[in-house]
Amino acid sequence: MVEPGRLRLRAGMVGGGVGADIGKTHRFGMRLDDRYSLDAGVFGRDAGQAARVASNLGVSPERTYADYEQMAEAESAHPEGIDLAVVATPNDSHFPIAKAFLEQGISVVCEKPLTSDSATAAELVRIAAENDVILAVPHCYSAYAMVRQAGRMVRDGALGRITFVDVEHASGWAATPLELSGHKQASWRTDPDVAGFPSVVADLGTHAYHLARYITGLEAEEISGQLHTLVPGRTVFDNATVSLRLNSGVPGRVWAGMAATGHNHGLRIRIFGDAGSLEWQHEDPHHLSVQDLDGTTTILTHGLSTLSDDAARLTRVGLGHPEGFLEAFANFYRDLADELTARRDRTASTIRELSFPTGIDGLIGVQFVEAVAASHANNGAWTVPASATSQEA
Template identity: 40%
Template sequence: MRKLRMGMIGGGMGSFIGDVHRKAAAIDGMIELVCGAFSSTAEKSLASGKALLLPEDRCYGSFEEMILREKALPETLRMDFVAIVTPNHMHFAPAKMALENGFHVVCDKPMTLTIEEAKILEQLVQSTGLLFALTHNYPGSPMVKQAKAMVENRDIGTIRKVQVQYLQGWMATAVEDADNKQAAWRVDPSKSGVGGALGDIGTHAHNLLEYITGMQVKELSADLGRVGKGRILDDDANILIRMENGAKGTMSLSQIAVGEENNFAIRIYGEKGSLEWHQENPNELITRWLDQPKKIFTPNGHGLYPQALAASRIPSGHPEGYLEAFANVYKNFAIHLNAFLTKTTIKTPDYPTVSDGIRGVQFIHAAVESDQQNAAWINM
């Protein structure tokens, strides 16, 4: 198979996540960047494209121009899919236009600002038959795959309790007032949406919980904090959770927890055992049991399920982390897209889809609604 051709919207000079997407997409040699609308201005987009060694005629001044001009190219040249790596408020319009013009989509999270927009994208995916991937990268970790497989195989029995935390400290001061572009748009409701930390890191926590357990959060009760002076959006959250099987749990989110870098961790407690995974030490899955000693699984180690082995690229004892997990989203999407293009029937690969996008947007809005009602229980 040839390499798949990727176009990018956003991710120009100074972008953090755009560079992450490009590196992750390139790791397995299945995807190449061929074009982009990298900025809100044509000059910056062209400069970014040149820095990425793209031809000038494939560097576009807007996403509208890129989609229409790429569509007009021969099938042997045009992009196969578009990666949307913009701030939150710029996800919906380019995703909608790409789908309407026959292009597959990879989109950063949260998928849209509103539930109504999310459902429009779902309807478009269903009516066009095109592929849509959402870049929740943490499920790409081999040890997260192992945790999910252990739950599916009932190794730990019926789930009784869940705990998930995502703690950062980078917004403990008013960084948005210090020319920090990443902070500035995240505290702006017109760009971030109704959720602050909820949309930025809370959607990751919610997605990972539903991914590993294979269950949906049925209800939540949220107490949101706005600690930073003058901030409208949440930068801290404590949430009670009820899962669809009756299990209960907690979610703790913060971007003002001084000293924390990216303390994302999850614990799943079943009737026979428990699972614990930490993003800052992603190569270990800690398991504890009623009737046997604690055991720690590692990539390519003994006792792994095929799902975990398939997600690992390097020999035992070598660290795999954030980029490799991110790359697994792109790899599995590329496998599916190659099958789509060659009309090959395969089992749907393991990557977040438009349905996960809807769940994430519903989570944000449910938590905000709960907080507005003094932490009332809200159905999801």
């Protein structure tokens, strides 16, 4: 598997079958910079459909597997086996699938939430470290140029002392009981056995919380959570409001919702400091709005020559040319490719201060979900997330 100088990394995928949502976005993201070939996979649970998807993607029948266990074993023994396995299946299967590849010494991109509980998430982090491979989690919003710009500005003190953090990922995609009509993604996201009872926190809250951590560098020391079910009859929580006590006593707020009627994607973050504030919205990703103490607003635009290197290096087609979700996934995969290649070729690490999210971020996300659930069960009591005390996180 180790062939220094080989141009492309070899990737495989579990999930991303017919009608699947995010698997194809991973594939688009991997292709954009031509740093990966897709060589193996289990593209869905239905063998016939999975074989057709594989064939359309140019994956050979010999490397189209019946299940992930067979794939992990065969690929680790294959003379040209995969360098990276992408896990893009529903939440309850992340742990066994990611574990199977990590144990074979194969790096993994595992979708969020990393696993269904923090013990298994911590186990994946440990197995990855023991096998000296990368475990990455695609909190893709951190790979937008203007999010990296925000992270750089906060670190450089442009906002002064951070005073308040407000983030929401409140989408309206499931404001009706879509699950009753057989909607593929709604069906498992409203099944507590697959998505967990605090479903919306695991699904969207982990993205929101990661974004706040990524931009500010702050971690929650205590949280107080309230969970709600806005769509009658739904068997999971579809709305959550969470108060945060971040490092240095900085207060914060997370709102995660999948039943925020009329909202499209609904991801927005605002960071306030004693010298200024900033705002970024996923539906206008090219712009970062920065306010000073007098209320004067400056709009920074993706592609401007004055942006930090953290943002500029993610600008692909230049000022005035739209980029979006697929490019953000590609940015995630490019940073990851740099590091995988460096490890393979035994050259210096390429990890930066603002780089791709890892298994530790995935673990912190799962610990956040658990803390919110525990707080809610205790009438919203202030609760210390395990990330605030554990060694790993």
